[in-house]
Amino acid sequence: MSGLRIVGGELTLPTQIITDPFVASNAAIGTEKLKHSYKPSTTFNSAIGDAPATREEIVMVATSAGTIKGFHAMLNVTGSSTDIDFDLKLNGVTVLSSVVNITNTDADGLVKDGVLSTTAFTIDDIFSISMAVTTNTGASGSFAWIDIEEDNAPS
Secondary structure, eight states: OTTOEEETTEEEOOTTOSOGGGSOTTOOOOGGGOOEEEOOEEOTTOOTTSOOOOEEEEEEEOSSOEEEEEEEEEEEEOOSEEEEEEEEEETTEEOBSSOEEEETTSOTTOOEEOOBSOOEEOTTOEEEEEEEEEEEETOEEEEEEEEEEESSOOO
8 A cells, every 4th residue: 555654653544545435334523524415495485386486585504614516497397488597596696607597498397407607605605596487378396406515514
């Protein structure tokens, strides 16, 4: 094993050598060394068959610093005349390079991904998702979510 050395009676290993399969399930690893994935989401307080209505909802308050990994939105049914924009906001400011737009020309249930312009966040940052409806004829089942990775376990 390259780089293996013993210092003062302790074994020192090169970084990145101990990976998940080699960590015991009962290992007492400090939370500062862990990352936690979350998928906060919203249906904008509507049932699957409800027509979408303009709304913004807070979906999460960060318990530690971390990284936004993705943003996704969909309509279960896109309808016959639909134009709806979804936006991800951090402390009230968009983190997307442009909103996610869904129209009646998109397939029912198609998941559309946002392009992130900001990915970092800190403790106590507030995440909200907005849906701005221009037209919604026949549309239903709005849903949006974020892929988030926090650096530490919640305290």
